[in-house]
Amino acid sequence: xxxxxxxxxxxxxxxxxxxxxxxxxxxxxxxxxxxxxxxxxxxxxxxxxxxxxxxxxxxxxxxxxxxxxxxxxxxxxxxxxxxxxxxxxxxxxxxxxxxxxxxxxxxxxxxxxxxxxx
Numbered sequence: 389x390x391x392x393x394x395x396x397x398x399x400x401x402x403x404x405x406x407x408x409x410x411x412x413x414x415x416x417x418x419x420x421x422x423x424x425x426x427x428x429x430x431x432x433x434x435x436x437x438x439x440x441x442x443x444x445x446x447x448x449x450x451x452x453x454x455x456x457x458x459x460x461x462x463x464x465x466x467x468x469x470x471x472x473x474x475x476x477x478x479x480x481x482x483x484x485x486x487x488x489x490x491x492x493x494x495x496x497x498x499x500x501x502x503x504x505x506x
Contacts, residue, residue: 390444397443401450420451427455432463457481 405423408414414422430436436456440447447453461481465473 393442394444394446396446397439398446398450401447401452405450423451424455424458427452428459429455431456431459454482454485457485 401423405419408419408422409416427436430439430452436447436452436459440453440456448456458478458481461479462474462477465477465480467473469476
């Protein structure tokens, strides 16, 4: 049942993104910014945490999950370190995911020898 919930939540997020691209004529870059910001704002007001509890990876893997991670890290660090934590907490919380993306992206580029599009 967890897989079905993750599929439904993640699919819904992606469906909303596709609607924004098709109907609103937004570029993928605009959708990325909207989703990261939306993930952070929904976390700050307490709405995204229940979505994560229901959808699991379906809510944390899409780009809204990155906003969730940044906001959650900033909130936690602010409670521990004060106002300075608001600036450092998000970076600390998201550092592992960003580092993994860079390392694995580099590994795939070395293994598969990417070519530019013509």
